[in-house]
Amino acid sequence: MHQSRYGKRAAVALAFGLFLIVSACDKPSTYNQAEASLPVTYKLPISINDVMVALVNDAADPIWMAAWQEPKTDEEWRELERKAYQLQLAGSLIAHPGTGALDHKWTAKPGWQQWSNQLHATGVDAIAAVENRDLAAIGNIGDQLVEVCEGCHRDFKLPFPTGGKFGELSPVPSE
Numbered sequence: 001m002h003q004s005r006y007g008k009r010a011a012v013a014l015a016f017g018l019f020l021i022v023s024a025c026d027k028p029s030t031y032n033q034a035e036a037s038l039p040v041t042y043k044l045p046i047s048i049n050d051v052m053v054a055l056v057n058d059a060a061d062p063i064w065m066a067a068w069q070e071p072k073t074d075e076e077w078r079e080l081e082r083k084a085y086q087l088q089l090a091g092s093l094i095a096h097p098g099t100g101a102l103d104h105k106w107t108a109k110p111g112w113q114q115w116s117n118q119l120h121a122t123g124v125d126a127i128a129a130v131e132n133r134d135l136a137a138i139g140n141i142g143d144q145l146v147e148v149c150e151g152c153h154r155d156f157k158l159p160f161p162t163g164g165k166f167g168e169l170s171p172v173p174s175e
């Protein structure tokens with residue numbers, strides 16, 4: 001009697017274990033492809049508001065500026081290439097929630113995942129354009145960026161950032 005009850009429990013535990021494995025395997029298929037290498041539960045150690053100010057905005061400005069302030073030296077081009085990598089990385093990071101109050105709510109939305117994927121893709125294009133030193137392509141990427149930033153802000157951003165952090169105003173060609 002004791003024996004069989006134990007056997008039953010083991011069977012239930014095994015079935016539950018299998019269920020966990022199956023449901024864990026199920027998730028990546030519905031998940032943003034660019035993020036496939038990070039676990040779904042990955043959580044950023046800072047808020048999305050901070051990622052915007054410290055990484056996204058910081059990487060995007062030099063790429064916009066390059067259209068009218070062309071990099072001259074190899075060193076300047078290398079620096080711009082780093083910004084393009086940062087932009088791609090930022091697109092991947094913001095697919096995940098951080099410590100911000102609304103981060104989980106935002107990142108759970110398919111529309112959010114699409115915009116962050118777009119930012120990732122624009123970063124990939126920016127890397128190629130910078131590596132080819134193709135100023136026309138860099139100009140187009142600047143325009144593409146405006147659409148991605150403004151598109152996601154229009155869909156999700158509140159008038160005041162939840163973390164109270166604003167970015168610097170973007171430079172304009174006359175500067």
Ligand code: HEC
Nearest residue numbers: 049052057060115116149152156157161162163165166167
């Ligand atoms: C996937 C959506 C998404 C994309 C793409 C995105 N943002 Fe944001 N951004 C947000 C949200 C949401 C906030 C507000 C965060 C908060 O309130 O916690 C924000 C906040 C910011 C802030 C801080 C608040 C402010 O008004 O200064 C800056 C700066 C910013 N974004 C710049 C950019 C730039 C530049 C780009 C494009 C290169 C960009 N963002 C792309 C969603 C996005």
